[in-house]
Amino acid sequence: MAREKEIKTQTLVELVDFIQSGSGKITEANQEEMIKMISLNIFRSLPPASHENTGSENIDPEEEDPYLEPSWPHLQLVYELLLRYVVSSDTDTKVAKRYIDHSFVLRLLDLFDSEDPREREYLKTILHRIYGKFMVHRPFIRKAINNIFYRFIYETGRHSGIGELLEILGSIINGFALPMKEEHKLFLARALIPLHKPKPVAMYHQQLSYCITQFVEKDYKLADTVIMGLLKYWPVTNSQKEVLVLGELEEVLEATHNVEFQRCMVPLFRQIARSLNSYHFQVAERALFLWNNDHIAVHGLTVNVQKMFMDMDAELFEQCQRQYIERELRSRELEEQQETKWQQLAAAAAAQGG
Structure with missing residues (x-):
């Protein structure tokens, strides 16, 4: 045996x-045999998860010791072979897509639930490379990942590879073209934002936060969708989750424009007020850090300066305020007059031309 x-x-x-x-291209027949061999070695039924073996559903996934695959020395070489085949410049995608097909990709995605972090790392790299090289598979891969998230959020509540899948998505989102497709916006609203709901969110929150922020940086108009989504799934009893969401909120606010900010400002500040009143000191402290954000800090500073001027000389402040309002009105009237003149000139030019 040895x-x-x-x-x-x-x-x-x-x-x-x-x-x-x-050294040279592999013949098509050999490629087929090689993918068959790889499939026979890596595609298998994964062992029961640790909580299934103990019969306890209440074990925190973060506290579980990961199951390490005993046959990893061989599995690693098989994964390495698959990776080298996918990235090789000699691999013709027109031929390879016959063997690395939708069925192969689906079975590869099933393996992301492996508890062995070494296996998930290889799977992440390989799937990312397949996504990059096989353009024909891209919509299918996005949809399949979407389905994994749905099952995790609404059915199982447990999956070992959510973090790795989100890492792949982080790179994919970064490459989205503008204007963003409706399909991608729906993915954000229906799959990514609800990922804040499951209990083990802390295990993949860093990758999730990166994906969410990428969306807002790509298209600032999505900021109010994201902020309202965060408020919808705001943790009520889990203080550690609340600290994480407050940190994510701050990153989103950095990329938020004023118009989008004003749309969700009222419910946002109500939630921040609740967090400031939290009995958990880390939650209250993290909420206070939001005052470093420009959207909040600049407005707050302006109000403080105005109040200071009013206290120092209320009469002078009111006089300056009146002058400012009059100046703004004059400026607006002047703009309207200019606009009217331009319209008259345009009408006169059109009449002469006719």
Whole structure:
């Protein structure tokens, strides 16, 4: 048995070296056989999750020791072979897509639920490369990831690979063209924002926050959708989750424009007020940090300065205020007069031309 394992290891190493060397193109028949061999080795039923073995549903996933795959030395070589095949410049996508098809991609996505972080890391890299190289698979991959999120949010509440899938999405979102497709906006509203709901959100919050912020930086008009979504899924009893969401909110506010900010300003400040009154000191402290944000700090500073001037000389302040209002009205009247003159000139020119 040990001898057979040794031979298998050596053969896999040779295959990896051959693909990596770029010595020549693999024939189509050999590509088919190689993908079959890879499929037989990596596609398998994953062992029951730790909480299923113990029979306890209340174990915090963050506190569980991950299950490490005993056959990893061989599996790693098989994954390395697949990765080298996908990234190789000798791999013709027109041929390869016959074997790396929708069924193959779906089975690859199923493996993201593996508890072994080493396996998920390889899967993340391989799927990302497949997405980049096989353009024909892109909509299918996005939809399949979407479905995994739906099952996780609304059915199972447990999945080991949400963080890795979000990392892939972070790169995908970064490459979205503008104006953004409606499909992508729906994905944000229906899949990404509801990912704040599950209990183990802390395990993937960093990647989720990055994806959400990417959307707002790509299209600032989505800011009020995101902020209202965060308010909808705001943690009520979990203080640690609330600290995370407050941090994410601050990042979103950095990319938010005034018009979008004003749309959600009232419910946002109501929630911030509740957080400021929290009995948990970290929540209250994190809410206070929001006052460093320009949208809040600049308005707050302006109000303080106005109040200071009113206290120092109320009569002078009122006089300056009246002058400012009069100046603004004159400026507006002048603009209207100029606009009317331009319209008259345009009408006269049109009449002469006719």
